[in-house]
Amino acid sequence: MKKMSYVKLSIITAVSIALCVVLPMAFHSIPNAGSIILPMHIPVLLCGLICGPFFGLLAGLAGPLLSNLFTGMPPAAFLPQMMIELAVYGLICGLMMKMIRTKKVFVDLYISLIVSIIIGRVVAGIAKALIFAPGNFTMAVWTTSYFVTGWPGIVIQLVLIPAVVFALMKAKLIPERY
Amino acid sequence: MQITIDNLSYTYTDPSGQTVHALQSVSCSIDPGDFTGIIGRTGCGKTTLILLIAGLLTPTKGHIFLDGRDINDKSYDRNLLRQSIGVVFQYPEVQLFETTVEKDVAFGLTYSRLGSKEKEDRIEWALETMGFDFEKIRKQSPLALSGGEKRRVAIAGVLAVKPKILIFDEPIAGLDPYGRQNFMELVSRLNDDGTTIIMISHNMDALAEYTKRLIVLDEGKVIQSGKTRDIFLGWGRDTRGTEPQQIASLISKGKNTLLDDVVTYDDLIFALKKQLLGVEQHE
Amino acid sequence: MNKLLAGRYLVGNSLLHRLDGRVKIICLLILIALVIGSRSVSSYAISVSAVCMIVLLSKLPPAYVLGPVGRLWLFFITIFLMNALFFDTLNPLYSWWIFHPSVAGIKQGFSVVVHVVLVLILSSVLTMTTSPTEVTTALESLIKPLKLIGVPTEDVAMIISIAIQFIPTLLEETEAIKMAQIARGARFESKKLKERAFSVFPLVIPIFLSAFKRADELSLAMEARGYRNAKKRTKRKKEPLSSKDYIALCICVALCLVQFLLLR
Known part of the structure; x- marks a missing residue:
């Protein structure tokens, strides 16, 4: 597999961060799509999958921060937990892609995505509880409610993100994995 | 399909807070089967005009009538609008996915009420019209094609809908001379078959050779509209004319006999033959 | 100033506008600690009056500052109830099914809401008195110590700068793609969930393709010019801190000390 240069990985990360700001704006005018597909998650997950854990982590931290600075979304109240959640997504996705090599790109992507989303959501749920409602019972409530309400978005992401990765490979914008 | 534009205005606020009057009281009409070019400087409102005609923007004031019906009226069937008007934007290959x-x-046929066999026939026709071998190209990934092939696939996507009106925004920008010629001939054939063509372009020669009518915009207003030849001849000695006109003008310096009636390269060749060889008939 | 790139920044000349970005961020963090540490009535009094002073010093219209707070009214009710009803399951005032409202819970709910409101106001004041570029430049300076643990801070700074520059370009591109797909018949506003969900494909895939193409072109151009990493990048001249910056820092630290002493 051909490796991308440090410069290229850096610029892809920059573009992913910019998309964290732009995508929610694009979906803002489409009623309800924003809450369903969680537009800020997509560039961060992609960045982690394609560029690795360091860049994924950076995208996860900088994306929501810049989005808040430029568009006010997410509101500052939700910013810390979003940053934590997306940082975990980017980091774990990147780590998983480094560690898993099943020789099938599809499988690699799915495993990485599912693991990072589960871990990310749990960590975010805990963070949310710690910030807003510390207490053993509330933590369980927050985490479960976060999971249950988020699942349509998760399913769409699981279909959409591999589709984007394959499109990028076909267009030769990122190297083939195997 | 008859397009009538009545007193159309479009105003918006740009990111720095300024009010922009993109179009001001534009009125014109485009007859079925017309081949109309839209020209003007960058920022004069050409793209805004076609976006309004295609129903992708809502006018601030004024109306657009398609066969007598206001397209912005609540009762107008949007699906019908999409099937009747096809738009090919600049660098259309971006839309492939x-x-x-x-x-x-x-993709464009998703909401058409055609059966699957009819859809396949349309797709085959569209791709073959754009110069592809249907069986070879159909299963390939559009993203792995060359730039030129991507553009042709994107245009095929719009053609497949068989719209009655086709709008092009600078379609030959970035094409080599062969590509340009092939494209303009294709569009001309579509026009001969009855499709109304509206084309924004900066390429005066292409417009001079193929279009029947021109609409000239400046700062959001229509400053001229009419037959192509009339408009170019009116500019004859101006730098806004076509290249053959400018060449004829240079050759004419000193003697005024060459420039009359020269708009296209064919005209120029005939004028030279007339001048130098005494040929009388224009083929 | 371009409205998008200004974020929620309101141009002004107040004392807070003129403070150095780095100082503002550090003071914000100190004041957040102050707010979160409030437990007794007197410490709440200090926090609330500190926040009010900040708002006054910023010369921002109060309605604008409280806007973000107001929009989250439903959220505040939720967290209040989450705490009031679930916090203390051992000494409830009353029990019904899974709900156990308690005095401790109500107190907790109230204090969490107050804390969040105050922190929101403070961070709003920051973003409203500091342009996004100032904020990111300040952050780039503040993360420099991370270099000691191996974080390539200049590269991080450069990536963020480039990201900011890409925002208007990608936004334009996204709008163009949206129009093109709508012209082709894409339906983003359908009532059916499945249709709406899948309508995002013709939008998201081309957006990423286009964005990655630009990334490709830019990285090629940079590498062709011999670029490897940001270490040799021209650095902006840093402006030294002025007396008002130091005073601001001292006041914030002093407030924290007072509150800490009060706790004892």
Whole structure:
């Protein structure tokens, strides 16, 4: 597999961060799509999958921060937990892609995505509880409610993100994995 | 389909807070089967005009009538609008996203009420019209094609809908001379078959040779509209004319006999033959 | 100033506008600690009056500052109830099914809401008195110590700068793609969930393709010019801190000390 240069990985990360700001704006005018597909998650997950854990982590931290600075979304109240959640997504996705090599790109992507989303959501749920409602019972409530309400978005992401990765490979914008 | 534009205005606020009057009281009409070019300087409102005609923007004031019906009226069927008007934007290859060429071209037919056999026939026709071998190209990934092929697939995607009106925004920008010629001939053939063509272009020669009418915009207003030849001849000695006109003008310096009636390269060749060889008939 | 790139920044000349970005961020963090540490009535009094002073010093219209707070009214009710009803399951005032409202819970709910409101106001004041570029430049300076643990801070700074520059370009591109797909018949506003969900494909895939193409072109151009990493990048001249910056820092630290002493 051909490796991308440090410069290229850096610029892809920059573009992913910019998309964290732009995508929610694009979906803002489409009623309800924003809450369903969680537009800020997509560039961060992609960045982690394609560029690795360091860049994924950076995208996860900088994306929501810049989005808040430029568009006010997410509101500052939700910013810390979003940053934590997306940082975990980017980091774990990147780590998983480094560690898993099943020789099938599809499988690699799915495993990485599912693991990072589960871990990310749990960590975010805990963070949310710690910030807003510390207490053993509330933590369980927050985490479960976060999971249950988020699942349509998760399913769409699981279909959409591999589709984007394959499109990028076909267009030769990122190297083939195997 | 008859397009009538009545007192159309479009105003918006740009990111720095300024009010922009993109179009001001524009009125014109485009007859069925017309081949109309839209020209003007960058920022004069050409793209805004076609976006309004295609129903992608809502006018601030004024109306657009398609066969007598206001397209912005609540009762107007939007699906019908999409099937009747096809738009090819600049660098249309950007819109490709499907896994196979066949699927991407089929995208525009998603909401048409055609059966699957009819859809396949349309897709085949559209791709063959754009110069592809249907069986070879259909299962390929559109994203792995060359730049030129991508553009042709994107245009096929719009053609497949068989719209009665086709709008092009600077379609030959970035094409080599062969590409330009092939494209303009294709569009001309579509026009001969009855499709109304509206084309924004900066290429005066292409417009001079193929279009029947021109609409000239400046700062959001229509400053001229009419037959192509009349408009170019009116500019004859101006730098806004076509290249053959400018060449004829240079050759004419000193003697005024060459420039009359020269708009296209064919005209120029005939004028030279007339001048130098005494040929009388224009083929 | 371009409205998008200004974020929620309101141009002004107040004392807070003129403070150095780095100082503002550090003071914000100190004041957040102050707010979160409030437990007794007197410490709440200090926090609330500190926040009010900040708002006054910023010369921002109060309605604008409280806007973000107001929009989250439903959220505040939720967290209040989450705490009031679930916090203390051992000494409830009353029990019904899974709900156990308690005095401790109500107190907790109230204090969490107050804390969040105050922190929101403070961070709003920051973003409203500091342009996004100032904020990111300040952050780039503040993360420099991370270099000691191996974080390539200049590269991080450069990536963020480039990201900011890409925002208007990608936004334009996204709008163009949206129009093109709508012209082709894409339906983003359908009532059916499945249709709406899948309508995002013709939008998201081309957006990423286009964005990655630009990334490709830019990285090629940079590498062709011999670029490897940001270490040799021209650095902006840093402006030294002025007396008002130091005073601001001292006041914030002093407030924290007072509150800490009060706790004892």
